[in-house]
Amino acid sequence: MSHKKEKDSQEHLPAADGAVRAYTRSKNFVEEIMRENERLRYKVFHQQQELAGVPRAASDSHHDVVSENQQLRRQLEEIKTQFEALNRENEDFRQRYQEVEHQNENLLNLYVSGYQLHSTLNEEAAVTVIREILLNLVGAEVFGVWLLDPGTRKMDLVNLTDECDLLQGQPARLSGERWEGLRGGEPWFAAAGVGVPGGEPVACIPLKLDERTVGVLAIYKLLEQKEGFTSLDQELLGLLAAQAAATLIGARTFTRGGGGLVWDPKDDGLGVGPA
Amino acid sequence: MKRILVVDDSVTMRQLIKLVLMKYLPCQITEAQDGLDALAKLKEGDFDLVVTDVNMPRMDGLGLIRSVREALKSTVPIIIVTTKGAEADRDMGLKLGANAYLTKPINGLQVSKTVTELLG
Numbered sequence: 001m002s003h004k005k006e007k008d009s010q011e012h013l014p015a016a017d018g019a020v021r022a023y024t025r026s027k028n029f030v031e032e033i034m035r036e037n038e039r040l041r042y043k044v045f046h047q048q049q050e051l052a053g054v055p056r057a058a059s060d061s062h063h064d065v066v067s068e069n070q071q072l073r074r075q076l077e078e079i080k081t082q083f084e085a086l087n088r089e090n091e092d093f094r095q096r097y098q099e100v101e102h103q104n105e106n107l108l109n110l111y112v113s114g115y116q117l118h119s120t121l122n123e124e125a126a127v128t129v130i131r132e133i134l135l136n137l138v139g140a141e142v143f144g145v146w147l148l149d150p151g152t153r154k155m156d157l158v159n160l161t162d163e164c165d166l167l168q169g170q171p172a173r174l175s176g177e178r179w180e181g182l183r184g185g186e187p188w189f190a191a192a193g194v195g196v197p198g199g200e201p202v203a204c205i206p207l208k209l210d211e212r213t214v215g216v217l218a219i220y221k222l223l224e225q226k227e228g229f230t231s232l233d234q235e236l237l238g239l240l241a242a243q244a245a246a247t248l249i250g251a252r253t254f255t256r257g258g259g260g261l262v263w264d265p266k267d268d269g270l271g272v273g274p275a
Numbered sequence: 276m277k278r279i280l281v282v283d284d285s286v287t288m289r290q291l292i293k294l295v296l297m298k299y300l301p302c303q304i305t306e307a308q309d310g311l312d313a314l315a316k317l318k319e320g321d322f323d324l325v326v327t328d329v330n331m332p333r334m335d336g337l338g339l340i341r342s343v344r345e346a347l348k349s350t351v352p353i354i355i356v357t358t359k360g361a362e363a364d365r366d367m368g369l370k371l372g373a374n375a376y377l378t379k380p381i382n383g384l385q386v387s388k389t390v391t392e393l394l395g
Contacts, residue, residue: 098384101383101384104298104383105295105382105383105384108291108294108295108298108383109291109380111294112287112290112291112294113287115290116286116287116290129287132285132286132287132288133287135358135379136285136287136288136291136358136379136380136381137287137291137379137380138380139358139379139380141358223358223360223378223379223380224360224361225360225378226380
């Protein structure tokens, strides 16, 4: 009995082996499928992650760009504002520079005029300097200079410059309100500098010495290219008038007093040397 | 340093132009009191620029320009500074060979701008 069982068992062994092998193959196959499944699931998961991540990155990037753009726009606005402020400041400086330059020019004119006016005690030379100043620095074309004669108490015409013969040798007499104004030491300027033949002056400036009117400078016509008197012209004329008065009175006194000192025409200016 | 010849019969004007020029550029100024004096000085030495008045005794500014361009065959830049403001006077000056025409009373900024343009 036992022998029969053993024999049966031995007969059935190959079949069992086959089943085990089949089982093993199946098991391996299933395991392989499961690994593949796991791998694919992992891959799917990653791809889903990637797919979910792309739009968000694009959105983030877009947001960053918009934010940066806004920031740049703000900076641009700030720069524009600063630029406009700088431009205004620049314009302001430019105007101030021009004003300073005009003032410098005026001071330069005054310096040269004063230097020339005080460089002579000769009445004729002083009148020449006054003419040069009025013509070249002020732009006066027709003008006359009067000086008070203390003896007669009348105004003597010292010089009349009228190359275009506007006045035909007959300068308008200063009278009435204008004369009273000059007597009080007040200068007078017309709005425009255009002269009228035989007409009134366009500017009258008193020549003052020690706050006393000792003469008059009357301008009848300005040069063609000069439209009128600027405030700087008026200031310059006022300052010149004071110096011109002192020079003319000084030169006249010096000349009438016999020249004060007698110069040797052969003298080179240094004489014979130190005493 | 640029050499400039200033021609004017008025000492006041010569001094003023001299100071204006020296204020804006380093230069050596020579003065002449009329056209003939200027011509003699131009024959003696080289100048980079001539600034001249028109109304002058002996030889006026226009005569000077004519002599400089025709007799001396010089191309030295010449600026006229004059009281004559009429368009015909300006045309005449420029036609004779002046490079610029300025009217008195002078404007320092305008003078400096013109001089800078001509001297480069």
